[in-house]
Amino acid sequence: MALFRYEALDSLGKKTNGMVDADSLIEAKQKLFKQAIFLTAIKPYSLKQAKSLLKKGDVLNFTRELSRLLKAGIPLYESLSAMEEKYRGTSGQRLLLDLCEQVRAGHSFSSALSRHSKTFDLLYVAMISNAEKTGRLQEALEELSALLSKQAQIMKQLIGALLYPSLLFSFCLFVLGALLFYVVPSLQELFEGRDLHPFTKIVFSASTFARNAKFYLLGSFALFGAFLAAVWRRPLWKRTAYQWILRIPMTDKLFSKVALIRFFRAASTLLDGGVPIVAAFSEARTTMGHPILEKIIQNAEESISQGAPIHAQFSGHDLIPPLVPRMLGIAEKGGNLDGMMRQIAEIYEEDLEKTLSYFSTVAQPVLLLFLGVVVGFVLLSVLLPLTDVSSFANT
Numbered sequence: 001m002a003l004f005r006y007e008a009l010d011s012l013g014k015k016t017n018g019m020v021d022a023d024s025l026i027e028a029k030q031k032l033f034k035q036a037i038f039l040t041a042i043k044p045y046s047l048k049q050a051k052s053l054l055k056k057g058d059v060l061n062f063t064r065e066l067s068r069l070l071k072a073g074i075p076l077y078e079s080l081s082a083m084e085e086k087y088r089g090t091s092g093q094r095l096l097l098d099l100c101e102q103v104r105a106g107h108s109f110s111s112a113l114s115r116h117s118k119t120f121d122l123l124y125v126a127m128i129s130n131a132e133k134t135g136r137l138q139e140a141l142e143e144l145s146a147l148l149s150k151q152a153q154i155m156k157q158l159i160g161a162l163l164y165p166s167l168l169f170s171f172c173l174f175v176l177g178a179l180l181f182y183v184v185p186s187l188q189e190l191f192e193g194r195d196l197h198p199f200t201k202i203v204f205s206a207s208t209f210a211r212n213a214k215f216y217l218l219g220s221f222a223l224f225g226a227f228l229a230a231v232w233r234r235p236l237w238k239r240t241a242y243q244w245i246l247r248i249p250m251t252d253k254l255f256s257k258v259a260l261i262r263f264f265r266a267a268s269t270l271l272d273g274g275v276p277i278v279a280a281f282s283e284a285r286t287t288m289g290h291p292i293l294e295k296i297i298q299n300a301e302e303s304i305s306q307g308a309p310i311h312a313q314f315s316g317h318d319l320i321p322p323l324v325p326r327m328l329g330i331a332e333k334g335g336n337l338d339g340m341m342r343q344i345a346e347i348y349e350e351d352l353e354k355t356l357s358y359f360s361t362v363a364q365p366v367l368l369l370f371l372g373v374v375v376g377f378v379l380l381s382v383l384l385p386l387t388d389v390s391s392f393a394n395t
Contacts, residue, residue, distance in 0.1 A: 004028040006042040015040075054092045054119045060148045062092075067141035076137070077103050095119065108132055123266055126283045130275050143269045150265055151287075154258060154349070161356035165363040172371045179378050180210045191385050199381040254359070256319040257352045259290035263297065265345040271338035278305050293319060310337070323347075 004025065008016055025042065032039055054062060062083060069079035080103060084096040095116055102112035110129035113120040124144060131140030184207040191200065210217070231237040245251055266284035271277065278301050285297045300313035311329035314320050324344060331340030 004042055004044055006032060006037075007040045008032070009038045009040060054095060056148070056152065058087075058092055059119060059124075060145060060152060063141050063148060064145045067138055067145060070138040070141065076109060109137070122286045123270070123283045126275070126279075127270060127273055130270075130273055134274055136273065140273055143273065147265060147269050150345075150349075151262060154261060154352070157353060157356050158258065161360045164360065165367060168364065168367045168371075172367060172374070175371060176374055177210075179375070180207045181214070184378065184382075185211065187382055197381065197384040199377065200385055203378055203381040252319065254352075254355060255290060256293060257348050257355065259288040259293050260320070260324070261345050261348050261352065262287045262289070263293070264341040264348075268338045268341035268345065271341070277310070277337070296320070321348075 006028070025044070028042060029039065032042075065086075066079055066083060069082060070076065074082070077100065080096060080100045084093060084100055087093045087096055098115065099109075099112045102115070103109060108129070110125050110132055113128060114125045117125075127140050127144055128137070131137045184203055188204055188207070191204075196204070231241045245255075263284050266287045267280050270280035270283055275283070281297055281301050281304070285294050285301075288294050288297070296313075296317055296319075300310075303313050304310055309329070310332055311325040314325040314328060315322075327340050327344055328337070331337045334340075
């Protein structure tokens with residue numbers, strides 16, 4: 001089975017395009033002819049062209065809907081075909097057509113997913129692969145949908161907590177720029193040749209400097225943006241920058257909580273699916289996005305594989321709360337490690353929500369106070385000379 005991309009004319013004579021799967025070019029043409037599609041061009045569609053992406057929200061919806069179709073008793077290939085029809089006309093159709101082709105050709109579903117690693121990460125593929133061995137594909141998809149839903153919820157909380165302060169800070173910069181580049185210059189002529197208050201001199205000097213160096217300032221912002229883009233593209237630079245960010249007060253604890261929640265929820269899901277402890281840690285580690293904690297987990301995997309107790313590997317680290325090794329130690333004795341990891345994730349999800357709420361509550365008045373101080377300082381610097389009546393009388 002192969003994929004073919006075609007261009008055609010509809011009943012109104014408008015150009016249209018689409019995808020069709022068939023064993024050969026002739027069969028593809030026959031399929032389209034039966035659908036009364038007037039072809040203008042058709043050619044094979046390669047795997048390289050099929051490297052399309054699904055958004056994270058689409059991956060969650062795909063996982064949920066595929067789980068429901070399988071739960072209803074529909075075979076995997078027919079379920080994927082139904083999903084392909086839903087996404088027809090979108091960029092995700094290419095990916096789903098490739099999955100259909102691979103499954104129909106006899107390949108495993110996990111190997112088909114692994115061909116699209118930018119959409120389905122290692123954890124996703126590993127859980128599907130393990131489920132295929134144990135015959136729990138539908139249950140694994142349900143667990144994955146719950147995991148993806150929790151991850152999306154955490155990301156939504158982070159964005160929600162940081163968005164308003166970021167917008168408010170941007171507005172502060174906008175107001176400051178408007179004052180320095182437009183408002184203050186229009187007032188400088190009014191006080192020309194007079195003795196000015198030190199506050200007024202400071203504001204006028206800052207405005208003059210900003211206007212004279214505007215191209216340098218714009219260039220600096222552009223270079224800073226290019227630097228951030230370069231850091232984002234280079235893993236080594238990205239890791240170094242992330243380590244510097246973690247030194248900022250509050251951010252170290254905040255990002256550590258997010259990483260630990262991701263790890264423990266993913267590890268719990270994998271362990272519940274029957275994945276061995278070391279393999280579960282290795283796969284769950286890929287979801288953390290925290291280089292320091294990833295290194296700690298990697299060292300823990302090596303020690304656990306040699307017979308060391310699990311809870312001991314989480315002790316003595318500043319970024320890991322003392323409650324974590326204590327709870328893991330209890331779980332090791334009780335034999336309920338996956339359930340305890342789920343409890344740890346839920347505890348720190350609640351803690352993260354409180355932290356984000358506190359951060360948002362504190363950041364908003366601080367930024368508003370900063371904006372008020374800046375605007376008040378500029379207004380005061382302008383009003384002070386106006387109160388000097390004698391200077392006006394002498395002019």
